[in-house]
Amino acid sequence: MEKLFEKAISVSDLCLTYGNFKVLDQVSFDVIKGACTIIMGGSGCGKSTLLKSLIGLLKPKAGHVLIEESDLWHASNSARQKLLRKCGVLFQGGALWSSLNILENLSLPLQTHTSLSEKEIKELACYKLSLVGLTGFEEFYPSEISGGMRKRAGIARAMILDPSIIFLDEPSAGLDPVNSRRLDDLINELKQSLGVTFVVVTHELASIFEIGDHSIFLDSSSKSLIAKGSPKDLLKNCEINEVQSFLQRKG
Amino acid sequence: MSGNANEKICHRQDQVGLPGLRFELNSSVITCHFIGDWRIVAGGSLKTVVNDWETFFKQNPGADRIILKVDSDLFWDSRLVSFLILKRTELDTQGFEIVDHFPVKLTQLFSLHSAKAVSSKFTEEQGHSLSAFFTDIFLNVSSPLNFLGAWIISLLSIPTLKTQMRIGDFIQACRLSGASALPIVTLISFLTGLTMAFVGSVQLEKFNAKIYTADLVCLAMVREMGALMVGIIMAGRTGASFAAELGNMKLNEELDALRTFGIRPMEFLVLPRTLSLIVMVPILVVYADIVGILGGLTVGVQVMDFSVSHYIEQTQSAIVGMWEVFSGLLKSVVFGLIIGLVGCYKGLHSGNNSTALGKSVTSAVVMSVTFIVIADALFEVIFNALELR
Numbered sequence: 001m002e003k004l005f006e007k008a009i010s011v012s013d014l015c016l017t018y019g020n021f022k023v024l025d026q027v028s029f030d031v032i033k034g035a036c037t038i039i040m041g042g043s044g045c046g047k048s049t050l051l052k053s054l055i056g057l058l059k060p061k062a063g064h065v066l067i068e069e070s071d072l073w074h075a076s077n078s079a080r081q082k083l084l085r086k087c088g089v090l091f092q093g094g095a096l097w098s099s100l101n102i103l104e105n106l107s108l109p110l111q112t113h114t115s116l117s118e119k120e121i122k123e124l125a126c127y128k129l130s131l132v133g134l135t136g137f138e139e140f141y142p143s144e145i146s147g148g149m150r151k152r153a154g155i156a157r158a159m160i161l162d163p164s165i166i167f168l169d170e171p172s173a174g175l176d177p178v179n180s181r182r183l184d185d186l187i188n189e190l191k192q193s194l195g196v197t198f199v200v201v202t203h204e205l206a207s208i209f210e211i212g213d214h215s216i217f218l219d220s221s222s223k224s225l226i227a228k229g230s231p232k233d234l235l236k237n238c239e240i241n242e243v244q245s246f247l248q249r250k251g
Numbered sequence: 252m253s254g255n256a257n258e259k260i261c262h263r264q265d266q267v268g269l270p271g272l273r274f275e276l277n278s279s280v281i282t283c284h285f286i287g288d289w290r291i292v293a294g295g296s297l298k299t300v301v302n303d304w305e306t307f308f309k310q311n312p313g314a315d316r317i318i319l320k321v322d323s324d325l326f327w328d329s330r331l332v333s334f335l336i337l338k339r340t341e342l343d344t345q346g347f348e349i350v351d352h353f354p355v356k357l358t359q360l361f362s363l364h365s366a367k368a369v370s371s372k373f374t375e376e377q378g379h380s381l382s383a384f385f386t387d388i389f390l391n392v393s394s395p396l397n398f399l400g401a402w403i404i405s406l407l408s409i410p411t412l413k414t415q416m417r418i419g420d421f422i423q424a425c426r427l428s429g430a431s432a433l434p435i436v437t438l439i440s441f442l443t444g445l446t447m448a449f450v451g452s453v454q455l456e457k458f459n460a461k462i463y464t465a466d467l468v469c470l471a472m473v474r475e476m477g478a479l480m481v482g483i484i485m486a487g488r489t490g491a492s493f494a495a496e497l498g499n500m501k502l503n504e505e506l507d508a509l510r511t512f513g514i515r516p517m518e519f520l521v522l523p524r525t526l527s528l529i530v531m532v533p534i535l536v537v538y539a540d541i542v543g544i545l546g547g548l549t550v551g552v553q554v555m556d557f558s559v560s561h562y563i564e565q566t567q568s569a570i571v572g573m574w575e576v577f578s579g580l581l582k583s584v585v586f587g588l589i590i591g592l593v594g595c596y597k598g599l600h601s602g603n604n605s606t607a608l609g610k611s612v613t614s615a616v617v618m619s620v621t622f623i624v625i626a627d628a629l630f631e632v633i634f635n636a637l638e639l640r
Binding site (some may be wrong): 019020052055056057081084085087088089091092093095096097098108109111112113157161 | 383505
């Protein structure tokens with residue numbers, strides 16, 4: 001069925017290592033354009049490592065990552081940078097630049113990569129902030145806003161260059177259930193209204209079922225991908241013990 | 252040996268309450284009973300037990316099966332588990348068939364250990380391999396060189412106007428490393444000049460040459476002490492602050508966030524900081540030289556009863572050429588570069604936890620000061636060799 005959809009990212013035979021320590025091996029999957037794909041699995045299974053490889057921060061030992069049909073890791077540096085311009089990333093802790101206020105955090109990528117006027121940059125940044133409900137917080141520094149707000153500002157910054165793919169690393173981590181739910185709603189709204197492809201690393205079950213259209217399951221013992229499909233399908237039909245234990249929160 | 256059926260050999264420690272073993276040999280089957288108290292609190296040494304074990308196996312080389320028997324009423328804790336893990340591994344490698352007669356809890360502890368041991372084995376092997384050792388050495392040498400190379404390349408991007416360095420960041424860094432350092436530079440330089448004047452006057456008085464205190468203070472400040480003191484102050488103040496700032500950014504994934512937007516940390520963060528020091532340290536050194544001379548003047552006027560004009564005239568006569576001043580400034584440019592590069596390198600390469608960050612900051616200061624002193628000595632050797640002194 002998946003072949004009917006257009007692929008935003010195609011990963012094939014990816015092998016990731018830290019030095020000589022193998023983290024993941026033979027990982028292959030596709031991310032469908034306009035959908036939200038969840039990367040899930042237990043702690044230490046390599047979710048964030050895989051994400052790092054998809055966003056150009058960790059070079060794989062072997063394999064290919066195709067972003068909109070261009071190979072990320074076999075391209076020249078400048079071509080890779082161009083490719084990564086299509087991607088926005090929300091890091092686990094928000095990773096807002098602490099010496100800049102929220103508006104400056106959003107403006108910096110625009111100042112670096114566009115020739116827009118300062119006025120236009122400010123307008124664009126304010127618009128993105130309004131999308132995530134942070135109007136009025138432009139002058140605040142990251143240390144002056146709550147964890148949930150930092151995540152939302154992080155999403156706004158990830159969207160600032162109008163990327164076609166947004167990667168979110170554990171967006172609900174450290175948030176209370178209400179803020180976590182709000183963030184899920186925001187992701188669904190942005191997906192529907194902007195048509196952006198989302199790749200989300202998470203192990204929050206509620207979020208997985210709320211926002212996930214597709215998912216892949218990584219296993220730490222076999223260091224590989226052991227299941228893929230929609231989270232609801234996996235819950236109903238997947239017979240792999242690890243997947244069922246994870247999705248049903250069994251010990 | 253294997254033919255001696257029902258032969259019993261007993262080994263045990265004399266003292267009751269200490270760990271011990273009792274062996275039984277039946278044909279080629281050994282039964283090992285754990286006796287005594289196998290808890291950590293029981294104390295005693297396992298040396299006797301290990302000797303008993305080794306002696307028994309030396310005396311009975313024909314055995315190929317062993318039953319390890321731990322009675323349920325035996326007192327034991329992790330001391331027994333650790334001993335068993337070690338000995339079972341030995342027996343395994345010697346090809347023994349091992350049968351465990353353990354209480355349930357001990358069996359559970361064993362299976363837990365086996366599961367964990369499998370996952371940690373790979374890492375341990377990697378940690379001790381020879382290739383990893385050489386890789387570490389290679390990385391320790393190549394990483395600073397890579398950093399230096401990348402810094403030079405990013406420096407060359409400035410004339411082409413393709414740099415990602417923002418002029419605002421450079422000015423801000425200049426303010427933080429220059430103007431903000433004035434109070435501490437003033438205090439230290441004034442006291443340095445003052446101290447040198449005191450020490451010098453006592454010695455020069457013996458030769459009835461007290462007035463040369465002005466020469467001493469002036470030459471020492473402009474040639475040596477001005478640059479050295481400012482270098483050390485800036486290493487402890489600004490170098491440490493660069494390392495902490497960049498290390499913290501790394502810890503919070505802010506550097507990764509920059510890279511994902513195609514912003515190069517070398518140009519965006521390192522370049523403005525290092526350039527600010529290259530510009531500000533010489534300016535601070537000129538200021539420190541003046542303040543140090545004023546410190547000497549204070550002693551000259553207040554303690555040695557020279558007039559202000561007399562002291563200043565003597566100071567002027569001490570400087571025979573501008574090279575005296577320039578040599579100090581040349582040093583200060585290099586010191587600024589050292590402090591900036593070391594601070595930024597240590598920050599960007601700090602580990603991903605708060606302890607590692609602390610170590611990076613300490614290491615940045617220690618390395619900067621060491622390199623400054625080495626560079627200073629090299630400068631003096633070169634100046635002397637070139638007859639510039």
